[in-house]
Structure formats: structure tokens, C-alpha cells
Amino acid sequence: MSTFLQLLVNGLGKGAVYALLALGFVIIYKATEVVNFAHGSLVLIGGYLVYELKDALGWTLAAVVGITAAAVAALVIERVLLRNARSADHNSLALLTIGIDVIITEEVVRRVGADIPFIGDPYDSQPLQIAGLTVFRTQAIALVVGAVLITAFLLAFRYSNWGVAMRAQAENREAAALMGINSSRVTATAWLVAGALAGVAVLFMATQDFSGAGLGRGTHAIALIAFPAAILGGLDSTAGAVVGGLVVGLTEALSAQYISFEFSKSAVFLVMLVVLVVRPSGLFGTKELSRV
Amino acid sequence: MSETMTPPAAPPQAPPAGAARPGRNWLKIVATAVLVVVLLLLPVLVGNSGVAYLKLAQYILIGVVGGIGLTLLVGQAGQLSLAHPFFLLVGAVGYAVLSGDPEESDDLVGLGLPPLVGVIGAVALCGLIGLAFAPVAGRLRGIYLGVASLSLVFLGLWLGQSLDMFSGGTSSGRNAPVFELFGFEFANSQPAPTIAGVAIQKQQRLWYLFLAFALGSYFLARGAVNSRIGRSWRAVRDNEAAATAMGVHVTRVKAGAFVISSAFAGLAGVMTALWLDLVKPDENEFTGTYSLTVAIAFLAIVIIGGLGSVPGAVIGAVLVFGLQQFFLLGSQQFGWFADAQFGGFSAVVVSAFVYGGAIVLVVLFEPGGMAAIGRRLLGRRRSPDVPATADGDRTTPREDR
Numbered sequence: 001m002s003t004f005l006q007l008l009v010n011g012l013g014k015g016a017v018y019a020l021l022a023l024g025f026v027i028i029y030k031a032t033e034v035v036n037f038a039h040g041s042l043v044l045i046g047g048y049l050v051y052e053l054k055d056a057l058g059w060t061l062a063a064v065v066g067i068t069a070a071a072v073a074a075l076v077i078e079r080v081l082l083r084n085a086r087s088a089d090h091n092s093l094a095l096l097t098i099g100i101d102v103i104i105t106e107e108v109v110r111r112v113g114a115d116i117p118f119i120g121d122p123y124d125s126q127p128l129q130i131a132g133l134t135v136f137r138t139q140a141i142a143l144v145v146g147a148v149l150i151t152a153f154l155l156a157f158r159y160s161n162w163g164v165a166m167r168a169q170a171e172n173r174e175a176a177a178l179m180g181i182n183s184s185r186v187t188a189t190a191w192l193v194a195g196a197l198a199g200v201a202v203l204f205m206a207t208q209d210f211s212g213a214g215l216g217r218g219t220h221a222i223a224l225i226a227f228p229a230a231i232l233g234g235l236d237s238t239a240g241a242v243v244g245g246l247v248v249g250l251t252e253a254l255s256a257q258y259i260s261f262e263f264s265k266s267a268v269f270l271v272m273l274v275v276l277v278v279r280p281s282g283l284f285g286t287k288e289l290s291r292v
Numbered sequence: 293m294s295e296t297m298t299p300p301a302a303p304p305q306a307p308p309a310g311a312a313r314p315g316r317n318w319l320k321i322v323a324t325a326v327l328v329v330v331l332l333l334l335p336v337l338v339g340n341s342g343v344a345y346l347k348l349a350q351y352i353l354i355g356v357v358g359g360i361g362l363t364l365l366v367g368q369a370g371q372l373s374l375a376h377p378f379f380l381l382v383g384a385v386g387y388a389v390l391s392g393d394p395e396e397s398d399d400l401v402g403l404g405l406p407p408l409v410g411v412i413g414a415v416a417l418c419g420l421i422g423l424a425f426a427p428v429a430g431r432l433r434g435i436y437l438g439v440a441s442l443s444l445v446f447l448g449l450w451l452g453q454s455l456d457m458f459s460g461g462t463s464s465g466r467n468a469p470v471f472e473l474f475g476f477e478f479a480n481s482q483p484a485p486t487i488a489g490v491a492i493q494k495q496q497r498l499w500y501l502f503l504a505f506a507l508g509s510y511f512l513a514r515g516a517v518n519s520r521i522g523r524s525w526r527a528v529r530d531n532e533a534a535a536t537a538m539g540v541h542v543t544r545v546k547a548g549a550f551v552i553s554s555a556f557a558g559l560a561g562v563m564t565a566l567w568l569d570l571v572k573p574d575e576n577e578f579t580g581t582y583s584l585t586v587a588i589a590f591l592a593i594v595i596i597g598g599l600g601s602v603p604g605a606v607i608g609a610v611l612v613f614g615l616q617q618f619f620l621l622g623s624q625q626f627g628w629f630a631d632a633q634f635g636g637f638s639a640v641v642v643s644a645f646v647y648g649g650a651i652v653l654v655v656l657f658e659p660g661g662m663a664a665i666g667r668r669l670l671g672r673r674r675s676p677d678v679p680a681t682a683d684g685d686r687t688t689p690r691e692d693r
Contacts, residue, residue: 035435035438081652081656084656085655085656091372091434091435092655092659093655094435094438095591095595095651095655096651096652096655096656098588098591098592098648098651099592099647099648099649099650099651099652099655100648100652101648102588102592102644102645102647102648102651103644103645103648103649103652106640106641106644106645106648107641107645110638110641217576217578217579220578221576221577221578221584224442224584227439227442228439228443231435231436231439231440235435235436262450262453262454263450263454265446265449265450265577266443266446266447266449266450268446269442269443269446269447270443270447272439272440272443273428273440273443276428276431276432276436276440277427277428277431280431280432280433280436281436282436
């Protein structure tokens with residue numbers, strides 16, 4: 001029983017990180033209808049800067065720089081590349097982000113080289129004892145940070161002017177523009193926020209506690225597992241992203257323990273497949289209607 | 293949409309520069325003839341010392357066969373798939389199991405069937421698994437399908453790692469059965485037949501085999517695209533509701549596209565096994581012969597070539613697979629990237645930059661890819677086998693969302 005509770009805590013801790021990443025996918029998809037395959041490379045950019053700067057600036061300041069850099073990188077991708085591909089449809093733009101992802105990932109992995117550094121200095125590898133459970137500190141902090149950020153985002157999304165503008169644009173781009181919503185600004189902030197969330201997520205990902213692997217291709221692959229999280233919840237549902245993230249985190253933790261570690265990644269995708277067969281637009285996604 | 297549905301049997305309408313037309317036809321015939329001669333004589337041209345170049349060219353043909361399969365699915369039928377590496381793996385392992393020597397090892401399953409049966413069986417197996425995936429593929433669209441198909445790559449990785457008796461395991465793998473056709477072995481022999489003084493040994497023989505596979509795939513795909521099948525694919529791609537209204541059985545058409553594309557990938561998998569002379573599952577999901585990197589490389593072939601264009605897929609394969617092998621060859625033979633130890637500009641990094649950049653440039657400036665550029669050079673406005681998006685003038689038919 002205590003193993004099971006332990007697994008639940010681990011799963012939720014991982015799930016919070018996946019939720020941050022999945023939320024990024026969903027925000028970008030809602031604002032621009034583009035699926036951002038380059039999300040994993042945003043993660044790497046943030047992580048790489050933390051790794052490079054943490055000795056010079058101290059970890060906290062380096063983390064701030066990393067988060068900012070991931071946000072700015074997302075904005076640059078949107079402004080420089082996606083905005084200028086006017087003739088392309090949304091699927092082509094998704095393919096464009098694959099090209100960006102290939103380049104950035106190769107470059108970061110090349111720069112990191114053979115080191116594969118861990119970047120979670122302040123909390124790495126110091127387990128906490130809470131009520132008889134051994135909790136990885138990284139995952140406990142990830143859970144708290146994830147909960148705070150996600151709550152803040154969902155509140156802002158629901159009540160702030162920015163959130164209203166964003167939801168209006170997601171609903172109907174033309175109508176929103178006619179009502180005086182600055183579509184370009186909404187799009188830009190969506191990418192900024194998504195990039196920043198990726199930058200936060202990486203602080204937990206490249207740690208001993210989370211993946212046992214440092215910053216490298218493995219980190220990029222973890223970001224890819226957030227993809228099923230977003231899809232499973234429904235690509236256009238922010239709440240779905242959070243639920244999806246937690247489901248993926250739990251699936252991974254439980255199957256790694258009860259089936260095998262190697263199977264855990266496949267298990268995540270299998271759970272997603274089952275959900276998709278039952279609900280083709282994810283748990284909370286909008287059903288695509290077609291009239292004949 | 294009506295334009296893309298024009299019966300392809302009709303001659304190209306109103307070429308923009310009518311006067312230049314006959315000349316271009318001759319040019320095309322001569323160019324094709326030269327190309328065929330060069331391809332047939334390639335082993336002679338590179339000689340026995342240039343086997344490395346022959347290997348490079350063989351690898352391109354693997355990309356051609358797989359790329360053609362994917363362009364039919366993604367470009368023609370409009371179904372995004374990242375599952376190609378999985379079917380490559382199934383094809384390679386299927387061939388090894390069906391035609392593998394039962395005596396080879398106690399731990400490995402080998403049925404010892406004739407290699408031709410093994411190839412056909414492996415391709416059929418991939419088609420069947422594609423069919424088994426069809427209920428999922430039929431329900432999903434666009435990105436949802438893309439990510440769903442990604443699950444097959446992860447599943448393949450896990451199966452490859454855990455089913456040692458079929459795949460040979462990640463550490464050593466297993467031997468690829470020697471291909472053999474009516475008693476003629478595609479292996480080294482003494483004495484070897486020669487053409488113009490060049491011994492036709494294993495690699496030369498494999499080149500002709502791969503060339504036959506690639507040409508067969510090319511003409512099969514062209515035939516499918518130009519027939520009723522291709523029209524139903526494009527109808528489903530452009531608007532499922534309209535296709536249904538016109539009497540197209542959407543689910544069946546989607547399943548068919550998946551089956552055919554998987555079968556092509558299976559053949560490419562068999563070719564990969566023969567090319568490497570080894571069947572060995574990947575150790576992780578992001579690098580290796582059947583990994584996510586390969587999924588993206590195949591997608592790059594399709595995008596760079598021009599979605600849906602069969603000749604485009606050939607050019608895409610030359611660019612993506614060819615460049616990658618070219619850089620690898622350069623690093624091995626001429627010491628390029630020699631100072632690039634781990635973490636330097638290695639062949640893999642440089643080729644990833646090139647094709648990543650090529651994807652970005654193509655989507656930004658020429659969404660029709662190489663196929664559109666080729667058409668412009670040849671002065672044709674539009675060929676029926678290419679989505680209208682190629683010319684950037686299709687309004688997305690999704691207003692009814």
C-alpha cells in the first residue's frame with residue numbers, strides 16, 4: 001500500500017511537469033491553431049542557458065534567464081517564421097515547427113556535448129520524509145510550483161482581459177478582430193507564456209529525481225511525452241492539458257513499477273490510444289462537427 | 293477541389309508556352325533515357341573501388357521506397373503519420389524471421405522460407421498491421437492521428453527490445469538472410485560475373501535489386517495516384533463530408549491508404565535489413581535505424597519533395613537520405629568533421645541542420661516543395677497528382693468546423 005501511495009505521489013509530481021508542457025501546447029494551439037512540435041527544443045534552450053549560467057549568476061538568476069530565454073525563443077519563432085508563412089495552412093506550419101525543432105535540438109545537444117548535466121541544483125537528490133513516504137524533493141517542488149502556476153494561469157484565462165481576449169480569439173478569430181481584439185498581440189503573448197512554461201518545466205526535468213538523466217536528448221524525449229498529455233486531454237482544452245498531464249504522469253509511474261520500466265513510455269501512448277479510440281478529440285476537446 | 297479531381301487521363305490542358313512544348317517533351321525523353329542508363333551502369337561507373345558510393349546510392353533507394361509510401365498517405369490521402377519507422381522495423385524483422393536460417397541459433401526464430409517469400413510475407417505483414425491500425429486511423433484526424441501513430445514507434449521500440457527471439461535483441465541483433473532469386477544469390481561469389489571489367493559482387497547485385505524495388509514502387513504509386521484509388525484519396529483529403537456525399541467510402545479509403553503506405557514502409561524495412569546486413573532494434577527512441585529521427589527524416593522527404601508528389605518523394609529522398617550518407621561518407625573517407633569529436637559538427641549534426649533548414653525554407657517559400665519547382669521549370673501549371681495547396685491557393689476547407 002505504501003508503495004502505491006509513493007507511486008501516486010511520484011506520478012503526480014511528474015504529472016505536474018507534463019501538465020506545464022501540455023498547457024504550453026494547448027495555449028499555442030488555442031491561439032493560433034498550430035501544433036508546436038518545437039516545444040521540446042524550447043525546453044532545451046531554457047535548460048541549456050541555466051546550465052551555462054548557473055555558475056556565473058547563481059542558480060536562481062540563471063533559472064530566471066533560462067525561463068525568459070525560452071519565452072523569447074518561442075516569440076521569435078512565432079514572429080520571424082510562422083507569421084511570414086502566410087500561404088501555409090495549419091498543418092504545414094506544424095511541419096515547419098518540426099524543422100525548427102530538428103535544428104535547435106541538434107545544436108543544443110551538440111553544445112552540451114558529452115556532459116549531460118543535471119541542472120536542478122537546489123533540490124536534486126535530497127529526498128524528503130513525509131508521513132512515512134519518501135518523496136523526491138524535485139517532484140514535491142514541481143507539484144507545488146505546477147499547482148501555483150496552473151491555477152494562476154487558469155484564473156487569468158478566465159477572469160483577466162488577456163484571458164477574455166484569448167478565449168474570444170480561440171472561439172472565432174475574425175469576430176474577435178472585429179470586436180477590437182488585437183490578434184497579433186494575443187498570439188504573441190500565447191507563445192510567450194507557452195515558452196515560459198516550458199522554461200519552468202525544464203528546471204525539474206533535467207534532474208536526478210525526475211528522469212535520472214541530465215540535459216540532453218533525453219530531456220527532449222520527455223517533452224515529447226507531454227504530447228500525448230495534451231492530445232489525451234483534448235488539444236483545445238486548458239483543463240484537459242492539466243488532467244492529461246496528471247494521467248500521463250501516473251501512467252508512467254505505475255506502469256514502470258508494475259510492468260517494466262521499458263514499457264512505461266509505450267504505456268503512456270497506449271493509454272492515449274485507448275482514450276482516442278473512445279473519444280477522438282480527447283477527453284475535454286471540442287468535437288469537430290461536419291455537416292453533410 | 294474540382295481541379296484536383298480532374299481525370300488525369302486528360303492531356304495537360306493549355307500549356308502556358310505552347311510553342312516550347314514539343315521540345316520539352318524531347319528533352320524529357322532524353323533526360324529519362326540518360327537517367328536510366330546512368331542508374332543501370334552505376335556499379336560500372338563507380339567501379340569496384342567505389343562500393344561506398346554504391347552503398348550511399350542504395351540507401352537513397354530505401355528512402356525512395358519509404359518516402360513514396362509516406363507521400364501517398366500524407367500528401368494524397370491527407371493522413372499525417374509518424375509511424376514509418378515502426379513499419380520499417382516490422383518489415384526488417386519479418387523478413388529475418390520468415391527467411392532466417394532455423395539452424396542459426398537456438399534463441400532465434402527462423403522459418404527458413406525462400407527469401408522471396410520472406411520479402412513478400414514481410415510486406416504483407418506490414419500491410420496487415422496497417423489494417424489493424426485502421427480503426428484508430430479512421431477515427432482520428434490531422435495532428436491527433438500524427439501523435440497516435442507516434443505510439444507505434446514507441447511500441448516498436450519496446451517490442452524490439454523485449455522480443456529477442458524475433459529481433460535478435462539490441463546488443464547483437466541477428467543476421468539478415470541473404471536474398472536469393474531462383475538460385476541466384478545476392479552475395480559475393482567466386483568467380484563473379486563482370487560488366488566492363490567490374491566484378492558484380494554482393495553490393496552491385498543489391499544495387500540492381502534495390503533499383504528494381506524502387507522502380508516497381510514508383511510505377512505502382514504513379515498508377516495508384518492516377519487511378520480511381522488516387523482520386524478517392526484526394527477526395528477524402530480535401531473534404532470528407534463531400535467525399536461521402538459523392539459515394540466514397542471514407543473509412544475504407546483511409547484504411548486502404550494506411551495499408552498501402554505501411555506495405556511500402558515494410559519493403560523499405562526489408563531493404564534496410566539487406567543494406568545493413570543486420571537486423572537490430574534500436575536502443576532508444578531518438579537515435580537509430582527505426583527511431584523518431586527516422587520518422588522525421590521521412591516526413592522531411594515528403595515535405596521537401598512536395599506533399600503528395602511521387603517524383604517529389606524521390607528528390608526528397610536524394611536530398612535527405614543522400615545528404616546524410618554523403619556527410620557520413622565524407623567523415624569516414626576524407627576526414628571531414630575530423631575535429632568534431634563528441635559535441636562537434638559531426639556528419640549527423642550537419643545533415644540535420646541541412647534538412648531541418650530545408651523544411652523551414654520549403655514551408656516558408658515553396659509549400660509545393662521540389663515538385664512545384666520542377667513543374668515550374670518544366671512549364672506545367674499543375675499536375676493532377678499534387679494537392680492544390682502546392683500552389684498555395686487552396687483555401688482551407690474547414691470553415692464548417
